[in-house]
Amino acid sequence: MRYILWSCVLLLGKLYAQSDLLYQNYTVENGLESNTIFDLFQDQRGYIYIAHDKGINTFNGLAFGKLSSEIESKTQSNITPFYDGELISRNFQGDSYIIRNDSLISFTPEITETLSYPTYDTDEGVVYMAQHNGFYYFNDARKPVRFEKEDFPQINKIWSYVVHKKIAYIVASIQNKNSLLAIDLATQKTLSSYNLPANLQVRFYKTHESVFWVNFDTGQVGYYTGEFVPLANLFQKDLTPKTKFTHLYTLKDGRHLVATFNGLFLFNTRWELEHHYLEGVSCSVIYEDMEGSLWIGTLQNGLYYIPSLQFNIINASSLPGTNVKFSTFKKFDSFLYAGTYDGKILQFTSKGNLQRVYDLKQNAEIQSFLITDEEIVLFCGALFIIDKKTGVEKKRVTTNATKSIYEEDGIMYLGTSSGLKIIEQNKQAGYLSSYWITEAFPIHRDRVIAQTTNGVILYHPNKNELTLVNKEGTHLCKYGDTFFFRERQALWKVTMEGTVEKVKEFSEKLVLLQSDEKGVYGLFDTQKMSIVYPVEVPLSFEADGSWLKEMKFMTSLEEGFCYANNSNLVISTQLTPAKTITPWLSTVKMEGTYTVSDTTYYLPYANNSMQLTLDLLPNYRDLGKGSVLYKIAPIEKEWVLATKKNHYQIDLIRLPPGTYTLFVKGTTSNGSTTLTKEYHIIVASPFYFQWWFLGLLLLFIILLMYVILRWRTHRMTRKNKAAFEKQQLTLKALNAELNAIRAQMNPHFIFNSLSAIQAQILNDDKLKAFENLSTFAVLLRQALQFTSEEFLTLAQELSFIRNYVALEQQRTERSFTYIETIDPTLDTHRLKIPSLLL
Known part of the structure; x- marks a missing residue:
């Protein structure tokens, strides 16, 4: 499906046509710092470096960039790969520079020569330098080492050189004579x-396989095959000795481009001049990128980009001897055939070169024709059969205007203005009258499907029966064993069995339908062209709408695609075989509030942000029409289109906490896709979800529980202690009470009192015994009662003492004297004292 890719880039951006060459011109108006270009180079990322009189610009296909530098670096040139992905360059004042990470850094090789300026070249990973009469290579320590063995020639001045396959090709002065030298550097x-005449300007140019030398004064070109062999003289046609040569470049297909102060001159492999491009433009340098596209630096007009995909626009009026328009088209084998309104059939190669003209000498329209291996059958006022090889007329038949000619299995089907004619073995085998037939194809041998002005019909010649398939069907065409026609916005198909089926209803109206061996093509009223069957594929390009509406022919080619109207035949071809590379994404810069560990990006919870700036390389292949898509798993399931300014930008702001994977890929306009980049992102949880906070919180809870438990334990301990102390006090009080009872009712006292009462009973002193027993009972009751009381009246206390003393006197037979002295003013019944105090 390569022709899809070629048709997709037609007229993209600001493209211009000169002869059959399309290009894009970049100048200071597009962001380039200078229009005076000295050198070009493409790095491994696909960036184009442009050295000019004001420094160095980079170009990624979308915008021009500038190298960062703290030094002034004008008139840059000679950009050469250095070591570790770096580049080296120099200016015309003799200063050298290293290009590292898009920064320009001053570099001073340690050499003794100070005359002239250095020039650099690289071969098989080794970097070489020449300055004045010294020739060097750089060692692993990036130090220049001079070639100065005895066998190395004693050179007075090196004018130019290249190194190819470890052989140095040098234009040098030796003993005041100019020579071409081939030196084995090993x-x-x-x-x-090879000795040169004095004052001749000669330079070497290395190609993919060979080394050429060019004498700019004589136009002589040669190459090295063990010796210096002249090949040809370049001074031809517009290329004269007055034209100043500046550069020679050999394309990958073996053709040669010579840059001059009068444009580009393209030579074939035999050094025969084929084309002159960019006439009047002072070209200074030619560079072929990884895609096979060309970059042309100029001294006044900036930079020209010539895509490897070219479009040859052939205008009918510009063809030799033809001043009219195209009428009809056919493709046969690898050739294109175009009929004209003045009785000619033009044969073109697949690249648009006019191969042959069949001239019927009839000032009439070629309305239809059929190409076979040996003959051309056509209608131009009459039906002609001409010999394809000689172009001689073999037969002429007068008939009605024939709009279509088709042949299968020796049977010819002619669609005419009066009906359908079927010819077999030079005899009419069938005829359908009263219809204007514009296309007819057989379905087996018993039916014919035909396009008429009244729709699509099926005709049965043997039965002379007619069936209307679709009264609004138009543009009948054949793909494989299936027939297709369009009905307004619908595509219909008819099988060999006669089954009619709608294939698809489109949102736009089909205005043209054609087919070839690769598919069915449709042109819509919205100026969109697509493959509509078997797989729908858009063939989008930017062009004039009126031109599209007039389109009448579409077909694929071996190396491209072709479409045409009455005035123009457009053929897409390959200027030079492209070294197709898979596009890839380059990260220009990353910004945001993240930290990186290994391949993981860590973002904080608060105000997290991450901005990615990307390049889709090489962008110039798409003229900036590529796309960068991204999605964030697991949040997004569909791809999102990245913002495109000078670069492609992805902004991630305030992502929720979690683990994410950012997937990023790039796609070009031809459908090529880059490898998908993955960025692993972890957004931190808020501090209250962090492990340290949860740990502290857990520790705090444990501490709080410990404090609460300690407090409760302490409280319970204190409570228990207080209860215990209270219990002890109660116990002590009881003990004190018992002790008080014991103290007041001493057992000896009780025993002695009872013994005295017993003695009185035995002595039959019943009255005293009864009195003493009554006193003892009262005393005992008072002891029990008063001990539990905290306070007693003085009268109660005195009553207790009197009873006690009375029993003691009775027991001791009044052996002691007892006297009470009480203040008569005291109210003994109201005054209270602690119990049992007296």
């Missing part, structure tokens, strides 16, 4: 030399 021996 042995430092001279392999060959």
Whole structure:
């Protein structure tokens, strides 16, 4: 499906046509700092470096960039790969620079020569330098080492050189004579030399396989095959000795481009001049990128980008001897055939070169024609059969205007203005009258499907029966064994069995339908062209709408695609075989509130942000029409289109806490996709979900529980202690009470009192015994009662003492005297004292 890709880039952006060459011109108006270009180079990322009189710009296909530098670096040139992905360059004042991470850094090689300026080249990973009469290579320590063995020639001045396959090709002055030298750098021996006349400007140019030398004064070009062999003289046609040469470049297909102060001159492999491009433009340098596209630096007009995909626009009026328009088209084998309104059939190659003209000498329209291996059958006022090889007329038949000619299995089907004619073995085998037939195809041998002005019909010649398939059907065409026609916005198909089926209803109206061996093509009223069957694929391009509406022919080519109207035949071809590379994404910069560990990006919870700036390389292949898509798993399931300014930008702001994977991929306009980049992102949880906070919280809870438990334990301990102390006090009080009872009712006292009462009973002193027993009972009751009381009246206390003393006197037979002295003013019944105090 390569023709899809070629048609997709037609007229993209600001493209211009000169002859059959399309290009894009970049100048200071597009962001380039200068229009005076000295050198070009493409790095591994696909960036184009443009050295000019004001420094160095980079170009990624979308915008021009500038190298960061703290030094002034004008008139840059000679950009060469250095070591570790770096580049080296120099200016015309003799200063050298290293290009590292898009920064320009001053670099001073340690050499003794100070005359002239250095020039650099690289071969098989080794970097070489020449300055004045010294020739060097850089060692692993990035130090220049001079070639100065005895066998190395004693050079007075090196004018130019290249290194190819470890052989140095040098234009040098030796003993005041100019020579071409081929030196084996391994042995430092001279392999060959070639003396030059004095004051001639000669330079070497290395190609993919060979080394050429060009004498800019004589136009002589040659190459090295063990010795210096002249090949040809370039001074041809517009290329004269007055034209100043600046550069020679050999394309990957073997053709040669010569840059001059009068444009580009393209030579074939035999050094025959084929084209002159960019006439009047002072070209300074030619560079072929990884895609096979060309970049042309100029001294006044900036930068020209010539895509490897080219479009040859052939205008009918510009063809030799033809001043009219195209009428009809056919493709046969690898050739295109176009009929004209003045009786000619033009044969073109698949690249648009006019191969042959069949001239019927009839000033009439070629309305239809059929190409076979040996003959061309056509209608131009009459039906002609001409010999394809010689172009000689073999037969002419007068008939009605024939709009279509089709042949299958020796049977010819002619669609005419009066009906359908079926010819077999030069005899009419069938005829359908009263219809204007514009296309007819057989379905088996018993039916014919035909396009008429009244729709699509099925005709049965043997039965002479007619069936209307679709009265609004138009543009009948054949793909494989299936027939297709359009009805307004619908595509219909008819099988060999005669089954009619609607294939698809489109949102736009089909205005043209055609087919070839690769598919069915449709043109819509919205100026969109697509493959509509078997797989729908858009063939989008930007063009003039009126031109599209007039389109009448579409077909694929071996190396491209072709479409045409009455005035123009457009053929897409490949300027030079492209070294197709898979596009890839380059991260220009990353910004945000993140930290990186290994391949994981860590973002904080609060105000987290991450901005990615990306390049889709090489962008110039798409002229900036590529896309960068991204999605964030597991949040998004569909791809989102990245913002495109000078670069592609993705902004991630305030992502919720969690673990994410950012997927990023790039797609070009031709459908190529980059490898998907993955960015692993972890957004931190808020502090109250952090492990340290949860740990502290857990520790705090444990501490709080410990404090609460300690407090409760302490409280319970204190409570229990208070209860215990209270219990002890109660116990002590009881003990004190008992002790008081014991103290007041001493057992000896009780025993002695009872013994005295017993003695009185035995002595039959019943009255005293009864009195003493009554006193003892009262005393005992008072002891029990008063001990539990905290306070007693003085009268109660005195009553207790009197009873006690009375029993003691009775027991001791009044052996002691007892006297009470009480203040008569005291109210003994109201005054209270602690119990049993007296």
